[in-house]
Amino acid sequence: MAEQTTADPTFSPALVSVSSPSPPKKENASPVDSKLTELNESRAELLNRILNLKQDLQSWRGKLDTQVQVYREELSGLKKTLNLEVEQLREEFKDLKTTLNRQQDDVSASLKTPGLQDDSKDSKEQMVTEETVEARLTDENAKEAEH
Secondary structure: OHHHHHHOOOOOHHHHOOOOOOOOOHHHHHHHHHHHHHHHHHHHHHHHHHHHHHHHHHHHHHHHHHHHHHHHHHHHHHHHHHHHHHHHHHHHHHHHHHHHHHHHHHHHHHHHOHHHHHHHHHHHHHHHHHHHHHHHHHHHHHHHHHO
16 A cells, blocks of 8 residues: 555645644633633623512512502592592581571461561562652653753
């Protein structure tokens, strides 16, 4: 075989040699190791921040739930108070209506009594008579002023 290799003009001893993988150089390994360490630290930091954010979120939700419960209780109390006040107002208006109806009935009844009814007719007639007299006097005064 050695004869063939020397006779072949394309044969080159450098091409024949099988290159074995060279052991990793320490110079190349240390930047990779430092990058991995840096990435692991960054990952740990991010996970820590995520855990803190989750805890903050849970705390916030707890506080929010507590606030919502307090507001619901306050609204429930206000609603009860409002309903009581509305009911009291209804009762007061009902009493006022009853009182006004009684007063109206009393006034109607008092107007229907014979003595008061005649007096009211007399007073109306007297007012009409007085107005008529005043109007005639005004007309006569106006006529005299023209002459």
